[in-house]
Amino acid sequence: EPEVTQTPSHQVTQMGQEVILRCVPISNHLYFYWYRQILGQKVEFLVSFYNNEISEKSEIFDDQFSVERPDGSNFTLKIRSTKLEDSAMYFCASRQGRGYNEQFFGPGTRLTVL
Amino acid sequence: QKEVEQNSGPLSVPEGAIASLNCTYSDRGSQSFFWYRQYSGKSPELIMSIYSNGDKEDGRFTAQLNKASQYVSLLIRDSQPSDSATYLCAVITTNFGNEKLTFGTGTRLTIIP
Numbered sequence: 324e325p326e327v328t329q330t331p332s333h334q335v336t337q338m339g340q341e342v343i344l345r346c347v348p349i350s351n352h353l354y355f356y357w358y359r360q361i362l363g364q365k366v367e368f369l370v371s372f373y374n375n376e377i378s379e380k381s382e383i384f385d386d387q388f389s390v391e392r393p394d395g396s397n398f399t400l401k402i403r404s405t406k407l408e409d410s411a412m413y414f415c416a417s418r419q420g421r422g423y424n425e426q427f428f429g430p431g432t433r434l435t436v437l
Numbered sequence: 438q439k440e441v442e443q444n445s446g447p448l449s450v451p452e453g454a455i456a457s458l459n460c461t462y463s464d465r466g467s468q469s470f471f472w473y474r475q476y477s478g479k480s481p482e483l484i485m486s487i488y489s490n491g492d493k494e495d496g497r498f499t500a501q502l503n504k505a506s507q508y509v510s511l512l513i514r515d516s517q518p519s520d521s522a523t524y525l526c527a528v529i530t531t532n533f534g535n536e537k538l539t540f541g542t543g544t545r546l547t548i549i550p
Contacts, residue, residue, distance in 0.1 A: 381537075424469045425471070426538055430480050
């Protein structure tokens, strides 16, 4: 069964460093999302992406964040200068579109900022 | 602010019994509702979607939706220890045509053998 994949599973970085989290959505899906979950808190929407542009972004998704679909398969989230409070699980999700509303999540990347 | 509310639990249910999980949402315009299961340290796994008022059954799971009351529930019949997890209620909220999932805080369910 097709699934969303994410790499790396765990990323440790120093405060102020740039990180890139990678996702490969399900191949025939058109809509892509990033969510994050701080330990013990709820899953929060960060950004949605369709047709090679951002559809919507949350207040969390400030100028330090960017997303890109550099080729036909990868979808990346970049954090330019990480802060301690960026430590969280980051989930990529994709949706087929065309009347299909279900979003399927990848396994996540645990980001630890020291 | 469009909210989704769940009782955080923990909810303890004996093995073989029915587990009942509840959720309310604030956006009256929402049309799509989902239940995700999340094991500790793992990602949300979609288990049910429901779009119309009434009940929708899939195996041991039944989702119930009442749009007038802005209420969604999930029933798990014949509960198994493997059902022990956090159950997340999620609602599609729309902002100028753009859709995103808004999640509740989740209900932690423990099935007691």
